[in-house]
Amino acid sequence: MKWxxxxxxxxxxxxxxxxxxxxxxxxxxxSLAGGLPSPATFPxxxxxxxxxxVLQADGRAALQYSSSEGYAPLREQVAQMLPWDVDPAQVxxxxxxxxxxxxxxxxxxxxGSRVLVETPTYLGAxxxxxxxxxxxxxxxxxxxxxxxxxxxxQMGQSPSHPEDGxxxxxxxxxxLQLDLAPDLDPAHGMPRFLYVLxxxxxxxxxxxxxxxxxxLSRVAAEVGLPLVExxxxxxxxxxxxxxxxxTARNPEACLYLGSFSKVLAPGLRLxxxxxxxxxxxxxxQAKQAADLHTPTFNQRLVHEVxxxxxxxxxxxxxxxxxxxxxxxxxxxxxxxxxxxxxxxxQPDGGMFLWVQLPAGLNAMELLPHAVERGVAxxxxxxxxxxxxxxxxxxxxxxxxxxxxxxxxxxxLAATIKAQLHAVAHGPAAGSLPRAx
Amino acid sequence: MKWxxxxxxxxxxxxxxxxxxxxxxxxxxxSLAGGLPSPATFPxxxxxxxxxxVLQADGRAALQYSSSEGYAPLREQVAQMLPWDVDPAQVxxxxxxxxxxxxxxxxxxxxGSRVLVETPTYLGAxxxxxxxxxxxxxxxxxxxxxxxxxxxxQMGQSPSHPEDGxxxxxxxxxxLQLDLAPDLDPAHGMPRFLYVLxxxxxxxxxxxxxxxxxxLSRVAAEVGLPLVExxxxxxxxxxxxxxxxxTARNPEACLYLGSFSKVLAPGLRLxxxxxxxxxxxxxxQAKQAADLHTPTFNQRLVHEVxxxxxxxxxxxxxxxxxxxxxxxxxxxxxxxxxxxxxxxxQPDGGMFLWVQLPAGLNAMELLPHAVERGVAxxxxxxxxxxxxxxxxxxxxxxxxxxxxxxxxxxxLAATIKAQLHAVAHGPAAGSLPRAx
Numbered sequence: 109m110k111w112x113x114x115x116x117x118x119x120x121x122x123x124x125x126x127x128x129x130x131x132x133x134x135x136x137x138x139s140l141a142g143g144l145p146s147p148a149t150f151p152x153x154x155x156x157x158x159x160x161x162v163l164q165a166d167g168r169a170a171l172q173y174s175s176s177e178g179y180a181p182l183r184e185q186v187a188q189m190l191p192w193d194v195d196p197a198q199v200x201x202x203x204x205x206x207x208x209x210x211x212x213x214x215x216x217x218x219x220g221s222r223v224l225v226e227t228p229t230y231l232g233a234x235x236x237x238x239x240x241x242x243x244x245x246x247x248x249x250x251x252x253x254x255x256x257x258x259x260x261x262q263m264g265q266s267p268s269h270p271e272d273g274x275x276x277x278x279x280x281x282x283x284l285q286l287d288l289a290p291d292l293d294p295a296h297g298m299p300r301f302l303y304v305l306x307x308x309x310x311x312x313x314x315x316x317x318x319x320x321x322x323x324l325s326r327v328a329a330e331v332g333l334p335l336v337e338x339x340x341x342x343x344x345x346x347x348x349x350x351x352x353x354x355t356a357r358n359p360e361a362c363l364y365l366g367s368f369s370k371v372l373a374p375g376l377r378l379x380x381x382x383x384x385x386x387x388x389x390x391x392x393q394a395k396q397a398a399d400l401h402t403p404t405f406n407q408r409l410v411h412e413v414x415x416x417x418x419x420x421x422x423x424x425x426x427x428x429x430x431x432x433x434x435x436x437x438x439x440x441x442x443x444x445x446x447x448x449x450x451x452x453x454q455p456d457g458g459m460f461l462w463v464q465l466p467a468g469l470n471a472m473e474l475l476p477h478a479v480e481r482g483v484a485x486x487x488x489x490x491x492x493x494x495x496x497x498x499x500x501x502x503x504x505x506x507x508x509x510x511x512x513x514x515x516x517x518x519x520l521a522a523t524i525k526a527q528l529h530a531v532a533h534g535p536a537a538g539s540l541p542r543a544x
Numbered sequence: 545m546k547w548x549x550x551x552x553x554x555x556x557x558x559x560x561x562x563x564x565x566x567x568x569x570x571x572x573x574x575s576l577a578g579g580l581p582s583p584a585t586f587p588x589x590x591x592x593x594x595x596x597x598v599l600q601a602d603g604r605a606a607l608q609y610s611s612s613e614g615y616a617p618l619r620e621q622v623a624q625m626l627p628w629d630v631d632p633a634q635v636x637x638x639x640x641x642x643x644x645x646x647x648x649x650x651x652x653x654x655x656g657s658r659v660l661v662e663t664p665t666y667l668g669a670x671x672x673x674x675x676x677x678x679x680x681x682x683x684x685x686x687x688x689x690x691x692x693x694x695x696x697x698q699m700g701q702s703p704s705h706p707e708d709g710x711x712x713x714x715x716x717x718x719x720l721q722l723d724l725a726p727d728l729d730p731a732h733g734m735p736r737f738l739y740v741l742x743x744x745x746x747x748x749x750x751x752x753x754x755x756x757x758x759x760l761s762r763v764a765a766e767v768g769l770p771l772v773e774x775x776x777x778x779x780x781x782x783x784x785x786x787x788x789x790x791t792a793r794n795p796e797a798c799l800y801l802g803s804f805s806k807v808l809a810p811g812l813r814l815x816x817x818x819x820x821x822x823x824x825x826x827x828x829q830a831k832q833a834a835d836l837h838t839p840t841f842n843q844r845l846v847h848e849v850x851x852x853x854x855x856x857x858x859x860x861x862x863x864x865x866x867x868x869x870x871x872x873x874x875x876x877x878x879x880x881x882x883x884x885x886x887x888x889x890q891p892d893g894g895m896f897l898w899v900q901l902p903a904g905l906n907a908m909e910l911l912p913h914a915v916e917r918g919v920a921x922x923x924x925x926x927x928x929x930x931x932x933x934x935x936x937x938x939x940x941x942x943x944x945x946x947x948x949x950x951x952x953x954x955x956l957a958a959t960i961k962a963q964l965h966a967v968a969h970g971p972a973a974g975s976l977p978r979a980x
Contacts, residue, residue, distance in 0.1 A: 109797035111770055111822050112736055114654045114676065120829040126612070147604035155607065159595035168583035171591065171809035176562070203639050203813075207835040214675050218550045235833040239650050240550070300548055334547055361545035373607035375840035377639075386547050393556040397671040398834065399643040404811030406839055 116219075119238040124490045125231060131479065138516030140503040141484040143310065143459055146433075149426045150373045151413065158412035162405070170408045176396040177201070178380070179407035185414055186366070186380050192356035198382050200391055201402045205340055205367040205379030209236035211394045212301075212336055212363060215387065217242040222299040224262060226254055228491035228500070230310045230338065233303055245299065246493040251453065253316030254304060256323055263299060263331065301334040301363070307342040307350045308458020311491045311502040315456055318351040325357040332361075340367040340379075343423050345457035346431040360384045368410055370459070371423050376406045430459065436510035437461060437503065437517060444521035448528070452503075462488070463501040465524065468531045470498045477527060483519040552655075555674040560926045561667060567915065574952035576939040577920040579746060579895055582869075585862045586809045587849065594848035598841065606844045612832040613637070614816070615843035621850055622802070622816050628792035634818050636827055637838045641776055641803040641815030645672035647830045648737075648772055648799060651823065653678040658735040660698060662690055664927035664936070666746045666774065669739055681735065682929040687889065689752030690740060692759055699735060699767065737770040737799070743778040743786045744894020747927045747938040751892055754787040761793040768797075776803040776815075779859050781893035782867040796820045804846055806895070807859050812842045866895065872946035873897060873939065876953035884960055888939075898924070899937040901960065904967045906934045910959060919955040 129142050162170050177183065178201025186201075187194040202208045209232065217223060217240035225233065227246040234244060248258035304324075306316035316324070328335055337354045355362035359382075367379040383391050395401070434455065441452055441463075449466035465471055471487035478485065488500025505513060565578050598606050613619065614637025622637075623630040638644045645668065653659060653676035661669065663682040670680060684694035740760075742752035752760070764771055773790045791798035795818075803815040819827050831837070870891065877888055877899075885902035901907055907923035914921065924936025941949060 109765075109770060109794075109820075109822075110768055111652070111820070112657075112734070113826060114650065114652055114657070114736075116654070117651050117826045117830075120651075120826060120833065122825070122829055123832055126832070142609075144609055147608055150604055150607040152599055152603045152607075155603070156596065156599045159599070160592065163588055163592045163595070167588045167591070168586055169811075171586040171588075171811040172583055173578075173580055173805075173810045203835040203839075206833075210834045214550065215553050215556075216547070216550055218552070221548075221550070232833075232836070235829075239830065239833060298548070300550075329545075332546055334545060358545075369609075373841075374609045375605075375607040377835060377837070377839040384545075384547070386545075389558070390549060390553045390556060393558055393671075394553075394675065396559055396562070397556065397642075397668075397675060398646045399639040399813060400668070401813070403639075403813040403839060403842055405809075406842070 116239045116241055119241055121235070121238070123231065123235060125486055128475070128484070128486060134479075136482060137479060138483045138512045138519065139507055140505070140513070140516050140520075141486045142507055143504055144507045145370055145374060145459070146426075146429060146506050149429060151418075151422055154413045154418060154422075155373070155409065158409045162408045162412050166408075170405045172404060174401050174404040174407075176392055176401045178402060179404065179411060182407050182411040183380075185411060186382075189419075190356075190364075190366075190382065191352060192359060194359075194382055198385070198388060200381045200383060200388065200395060201407055202379045202381055202395065203399060203402045204369060204374075204377040205338065205365045205381075206232055206236060207377075207395075207398065208365040208379055208381040209233050209338070211381065211391050211398065212365075213237040213240040213242075214394045214398075215390045216300045224259065224299045224302040224333075225493050226304060226309065227493070228311055228488060228497070229303065229493060230305055231490050233338065234493060242300070244493040247302070249314070251314055253306060253314065253320040254302070254324060256320070256327055259302070259324075259327070260331075263333065298332065301336045302328065303336045303338065304354065305338045306354060307339055308344060308455055308460070310341070310458075311460055311486070311488060312462040313453060313455030313458050313460040314462070315350050321351050321354055321357070325354055329358055329361060335362045336365070337362055338365045340365075340370055341458040343371050343419075344427060344430060344459065346427055346434065347456065350457065355382065360386070363387065371419055371426065372410060372413065376410065378402065378406055378410055427457070430457075430506050433505045433508070433510055433513060434461070436513045437505040440514045440517035444518045445524075448521065448524055450521075450524065459504055459506040461503045461505060463503055464497075465499040465501060466528060467499070469524065469527055471501045472498065474523060474527055478520055478523040481519040481523050483516040483523070485520065552675045552677055555677055557671070557674070559667065559671060561922055564911070564920070564922060570915075572918060573915060574919045574948045574955065575943055576941070576949070576952050576956075577922045578943055579940055580943045581806055581810060581895070582862075582865060582942050585865060587854075587858055590849045590854060590858075591809070591845065594845045598844045598848050602844075606841045608840060610837050610840040610843075612828055612837045614838060615840065615847060618843050618847040619816075621847060622818075625855075626792075626800075626802075626818065627788060628795060630795075630818055634821070634824060636817045636819060636824065636831060637843055638815045638817055638831065639835060639838045640805060640810075640813040641774065641801045641817075642668055642672060643813075643831075643834065644801040644815055644817040645669050645774070647817065647827050647834065648801075649673040649676040649678075650830045651826045652736045660695065660735045660738040660769075661929050662740060662745065663929070664747055664924060664933070665739065665929060666741055667926050669774065670929060678736070680929040683738070685750070687750055689742060689750065689756040690738070690760060692756075692763055695738070695760075695763070696767075699769065734768065737772045738764065739772045739774065740790065741774045742790060743775055744780060744891055744896070746777070746894075747896055747922070747924060748898040749889060749891030749894050749896040750898070751786050757787050757790055757793070761790055765794055765797060771798045772801070773798055774801045776801075776806055777894040779807050779855075780863060780866060780895065782863055782870065783892065786893065791818065796822070799823065807855060807862065808846060808849065812846065814838065814842055814846055863893070866893075866942050869941045869944070869946055869949060870897070872949045873941040873953060876950045880954045880957035881960075884957065884964070886957075886960065895940055895942040897939045897941060899939055900933075901935040901937060902964060903935070905960065905963055907937045908934065910963055913963060914956055914959040917955040917959050919952040919959070921956065
């Protein structure tokens with residue numbers, strides 16, 4: 109039997125991360141790879157009570173079909189949690205924020221339409237958009253966030269659409285100084301949106317500074333560039349809360365995606381989209397067609413757990429745990445990478461830290477050697493829309509304990525040393541004996 | 545701010561059924577409209593025990609991210625439940641079987657590719673496929689299922705692709721007699737698949753006969769037409785189980801969709817796809833991009849509930865309840881439609897019954913009058929890919945009690961009589977006084 113696949117199926121690929129995790133999830137391996145929240149943070153008792161309460165109070169409704177928009181009291185809770193004026197009617201409950209990305213792609217992306225992303229960016233977003241066959245364009249980013257000069261360059265100049273008309277350098281400078289909006293043809297030249305993850309970004313752990321947010325917000329409004337703001341990690345700050353979301357600055361021009369995966373539990377698959385009125389009906393129709401609605405029971409469970417300000421007591425305990433684990437990782441990097449040309453950043457929250465290997469090393473090639481020494485990580489090259497940085501490594505500090513983290517970083521340092529030696533003296537010297 | 549929508553967004557529409565339900569879900573209205581399983585059948589105690597057990601035994605794993613394929617023990621249960629030889633590796637757990645349809649559309653449908661459906665067919669499938677912009681072609685169907693002569697006609701002749709080459713009548717006859725497979729160009733002429741709901745179909749309640757299944761299976765194999773078999777209602781038989789699934793007859797040429805919504809509870813959003821090895825990897829990648837995985841907790845709950853043969857005890861109670869309600873509806877139709885030119889079928893299971901209004905009436909126009917008299921239904925025209933039957937009505941016998949069903953059918957009969965009178969004597973005579 110011949111099944112004919114849709115052309116878009118060619119654009120779909122297995123997640124390289126999930127493939128790596130399959131290989132590296134062996135007993136005894138310290139995983140600094142996966143982005144799994146620490147299961148120690150899951151509020152088991154609160155969920156057990158909520159299950160009993162929801163089933164007892166209104167169990168038959170909790171197990172019945174329900175509205176595609178989501179459970180009204182949960183939509184109200186979401187609207188109240190957010191730090192700008194959100195109408196619950198704008199909140200669409202999704203099956204994890206990953207589904208939000210799928211719906212955004214369906215509603216906003218045609219084959220060939222351009223979408224801008226940070227460099228690097230969240231792999232799951234690239235995967236969610238891929239079936240809609242957009243042209244994904246990476247915008248240079250630094251420790252403060254997206255590079256606005258490169259953003260305007262990318263907006264004005266598309267290699268595959270030279271007819272769109274580029275921005276002249278003086279225009280770009282003036283625009284950055286807020287003198288002028290560029291004369292872009294919105295039908296062709298304008299990317300459908302910029303996808304950004306401003307808080308403790310996956311994979312880099314970077315946070316967009318207040319200054320950069322203010323500037324991006326202003327520039328996006330001037331040129332009419334819609335923003336899709338993904339914020340799964342924003343609540344996981346360690347010392348001070350991150351700056352105000354981009355969406356709060358211009359709600360009609362932004363789509364906002366949130367998640368309960370990192371503050372309660374990912375296994376419930378519960379997230380939400382806050383959409384401007386211009387987009388909500390189409391997102392809702394896409395949601396209805398995709399899975400009718402998010403599980404009623406899960407929505408009522410989370411609503412029940414969150415009643416009476418539970419998150420205000422619970423989330424600080426997650427912050428404290430992850431901060432201690434980040435500190436353990438930073439200290440271990442200081443100790444074990446000493447004398448090696450390895451660089452890393454110091455995330456102010458979230459789950460990830462971004463490492464640069466010494467010149468001459470390649471993270472993908474390093475991985476099997478690291479696994480042999482008992483530690484796993486994700487090569488940073490997984491997270492690029494275009495040309496990848498082969499020396500980048502994503503380390504997660506949330507899944508493992510401080511002791512495991514120290515052990516893992518030590519093993520990573522040993523692997524790097526061995527590989528540097530191998531590079532300098534030929535492969536045989538640096539290879540570990542392999543089992544047959 | 546100008547948001548530019550994807551072209552496919554034009555193909556998305558609000559569900560007419562959900563729009564109707566919003567209007568008709570008023571207190572005092574008997575709903576014969578929605579396809580909501582009777583909440584009386586939801587096994588609350590079993591779920592309460594399963595929640596406690598799952599959280600106690602392995603709560604942290606139940607609340608964690610998990611594999612995109614689904615929970616392995618649940619995949620094994622599904623494989624064992626099915627009446628043909630299914631490898632658990634072929635089972636993909638989905639967020640309701642509606643998501644199965646979404647994934648099928650993504651992986652198999654290009655813009656303009658043809659997909660064949662029954663006439664009428666499940667509205668949710670039309671909605672799930674619509675964003676992929678296929679050309680949906682309705683195939684004539686009767687009480688025994690899909691009309692094979694029309695199937696071959698539709699396969700050979702596409703009005704918008706005349707170059708595909710039609711089948712000559714003698715070829716069609718010979719093919720039906722199994723003498724010859726037609727010479728269709730698989731790249732252009734061949735529809736991507738036929739979507740069928742052989743058991744107690746939504747909306748008609750019809751079941752495809754054994755003879756028709758055997759013939760369809762044979763013809764599909766000969767011409768190389770893949771089948772997508774949707775079976776959410778198959779377990780809800782009243783007297784005898786329906787014939788063997790189409791997929792059991794040719795597993796490599798069929799995709800099979802199942803659901804726990806009708807035998808346990810729809811609010812968990814739990815379904816599955818059984819896919820041939822040629823398709824599984826792409827469906828899995830589409831699943832991963834769509835929502836990472838189906839909620840871990842829900843999968844473990846259903847696995848826990850189903851242990852020790854629970855469904856073998858539970859499903860017969862649903863069958864008995866729905867059979868009594870179907871009988872109440874049939875009896876009420878006999879009584880109240882007496883003397884009216886109204887026809888209906890006698891479903892052997894499932895949730896729906898299909899009614900034909902008297903000549904001159906239109907179900908969509910009848911609906912507001914029926915609601916005024918206290919009963920709601922779904923106009924059958926919602927379920928057609930092409931030209932609709934304006935006189936068709938879908939009645940659900942599962943959501944309401946026998947007493948409510950009798951009251952609802954009586955109100956429907958009174959509405960029909962009044963409308964027939966209005967048609968005969970002018971609109972004023974048949975209208976009820978309306979509140980200002």
